[in-house]
Amino acid sequence: PGMRVDIGNALERVATPGVPEDALDRLDDRVADAHARIEEGRANNEHGYEALNLPGTVDTDEIRAAVKPFADSEYLLNVGIGGSALGAATLSAGLESDVEAYYLDNVDPEWVASILEEVDLSRTAVNVVSRSGTTAETLSNFLVVRDAMDDAGVDWTERTWVTTGEEGNLRDLAEKHDLPSLKVPDGVPGRFSVLSTVGLAAAALQGHDIDAIVEGAAAAEADLTPSLYDSPAYAYGAIAYALDVRGAGTNVMMPYEESLETFAEWYAQLWAESLGKDGLGQTPVRALGATDQHSQLQLYRAGPNNKMVTFVRATDREDTAIPETDLEGLSYLGGSSLGGLLDAEFEATEASLAAADLPNVRIEIDSVDEYGLGELLYSMEAATVMAGELYDVDTFVQPAVEWGKKAARGLLGGGDFEEADAVAEKTTLT
Numbered sequence: 051p052g053m054r055v056d057i058g059n060a061l062e063r064v065a066t067p068g069v070p071e072d073a074l075d076r077l078d079d080r081v082a083d084a085h086a087r088i089e090e091g092r093a094n095n096e097h098g099y100e101a102l103n104l105p106g107t108v109d110t111d112e113i114r115a116a117v118k119p120f121a122d123s124e125y126l127l128n129v130g131i132g133g134s135a136l137g138a139a140t141l142s143a144g145l146e147s148d149v150e151a152y153y154l155d156n157v158d159p160e161w162v163a164s165i166l167e168e169v170d171l172s173r174t175a176v177n178v179v180s181r182s183g184t185t186a187e188t189l190s191n192f193l194v195v196r197d198a199m200d201d202a203g204v205d206w207t208e209r210t211w212v213t214t215g216e217e218g219n220l221r222d223l224a225e226k227h228d229l230p231s232l233k234v235p236d237g238v239p240g241r242f243s244v245l246s247t248v249g250l251a252a253a254a255l256q257g258h259d260i261d262a263i264v265e266g267a268a269a270a271e272a273d274l275t276p277s278l279y280d281s282p283a284y285a286y287g288a289i290a291y292a293l294d295v296r297g298a299g300t301n302v303m304m305p306y307e308e309s310l311e312t313f314a315e316w317y318a319q320l321w322a323e324s325l326g327k328d329g330l331g332q333t334p335v336r337a338l339g340a341t342d343q344h345s346q347l348q349l350y351r352a353g354p355n356n357k358m359v360t361f362v363r364a365t366d367r368e369d370t371a372i373p374e375t376d377l378e379g380l381s382y383l384g385g386s387s388l389g390g391l392l393d394a395e396f397e398a399t400e401a402s403l404a405a406a407d408l409p410n411v412r413i414e415i416d417s418v419d420e421y422g423l424g425e426l427l428y429s430m431e432a433a434t435v436m437a438g439e440l441y442d443v444d445t446f447v448q449p450a451v452e453w454g455k456k457a458a459r460g461l462l463g464g465g466d467f468e469e470a471d472a473v474a475e476k477t478t479l480t
C-alpha cells in the first residue's frame with residue numbers, strides 16, 4: 051500500500067499540545083498554497099526545490115558505470131561529512147551488503163586511524179564526497195587516507211573516485227590525477243542529496259538496486275498533492291509544524307528498526323539544518339525503539355509536555371520465534387516472536403504516550419528495502435520542504451553551518467575569516 055502516516059494521536063482530542071480538527075482544515079489551505087509554491091520551484095529548477103525532481107532526473111546508469119571499476123572492492127570508505135555522508139550512510143545501514151562501508155565523517159584521529167587499520171586498503175574503494183569541494187574535514191581525511199594507501203603500497207588513484215561540484219579543490223584534484231568523478235547536481239543542497247550521485251553511488255557499489263530506491267522515491271513524489279489529507283509527506287510536515295507552534299518544540303524521531311537508526315540521524319540533520327532559522331525550528335532528537343523505551347521514555351512521558359514523538363516501523367520483516375519455555379512467569383513469551391514483541395512494544399508505547407497526552411505520529415513503510423527507503427527518504431525531504439514553507443524560512447541555506455566552516459578554516463590559517471576572531475574573544479571562567 052505504500053508509506054502511511056497516521057496523525058490521529060496528534061489531534062487536540064488526544065493530546066496536548068494537539069491540533070484541533072478545524073485548525074487542521076485551515077492548515078490544509080496553507081498546505082495547498084505551499085504545494086503550489088513548491089511545484090513552481092520544481093518547475094523552474096530553483097535551488098533546493100530541484101531535489102524533489104531527482105526521481106525523474108537522476109541518471110542511475112551513469113552512477114553504476116562510475117562505480118564499476120571498483121567492483122572488486124570488499125570495503126568502501128566514504129570520505130564526506132553532513133549531507134555528503136548521512137544519506138549514503140542511511141542506505142548502507144538499511145540494506146545488507148557484502149561490501150562493508152565506513153563513513154569517515156569525523157576527524158577524530160584515533161577513530162580514523164582505527165578504521166584505516168581495520169580495512170584492507172588494497173580491496174577498498176574510496177569515495178571522496180564534497181559538494182563544495184573545500185570542506186576541511188573531508189579534504190583532511192582524504193589526505194590521510196591517500197597517505198595510508200601510499201604507505202601500504204596501494205595506488206590510490208586506482209581506488210578513488212570523487213563526487214563533487216563543478217569547481218573547487220576536489221574537482222581540481224580529480225582533474226590533476228585523472229580520477230573518475232561524479233557531479234553533484236547544482237540545485238541540490240547536501241542534506242537533500244541522497245537520491246543523487248551523492249547518496250546512490252555508495253549504494254550501487256554495495257550492490258543495491260538503486261533503480262528500486264528511485265522507484266520508491268517516485269511513488270512518494272506521485273503522492274504530493276495539494277492536500278495534507280491525501281499526501282503522507284505533507285501530512286507529516288504540516289502536523290509537525292502545527293505541533294511545534296503549539297508548544298511541541300522537540301521532535302523525537304524513534305524508529306523501531308535497528309536498520310533505521312542512521313535514518314534518524316539523517317532526518318535530524320535534514321530537519322534541523324533546513325528549518326532552524328530566524329529563531330524558528332523544532333529540535334530533532336534521535337531515539338531507537340525498543341531500546342530507548344528503557345531510558346529516554348521516562349522523560350518523554352513524564353517530563354515537560356513540549357515534545358512530539360515520531361514512531362517509524364516496517365510492517366514486513368524477517369522474524370525470529372521466541373522459543374517455548376516453562377520458566378515460571380515467562381511462558382507468555384513462548385510462541386511469540388521478537389518481531390511480535392517489537393510490534394507490541396511499539397503499539398504499547400504509542401498508546402502510553404497518547405494516554406499521557408503526548409502527541410505522536412506513526413509512519414509505516416512495508417519493509418526496509420530499496421523501495422521502502424526510497425519512499426521514506428523522499429517523503430521526509432518533501433515533508434521538510436513543506437514545513438519550511440509553513441514556517442516561511444529559507445529551507446535550502448545553512449548560514450550557521452557555513453559560519454563554523456569559515457571559523458575553522460580561519461583558525462587553521464586557511465584564509466582571513468572574521469568568524470575565527472570569535473575564538474580569541476571567548477570568555478573564560480575557571
Ligand code: PA5
Nearest residue numbers: 132133134180181182185240241
Ligand atoms: O547540508 C549541507 O549543506 C551540509 O551538511 C553539507 O552537506 C556539509 O557541510 C558538507 O559540505 P560539502 O559537501 O560541501 O563538503
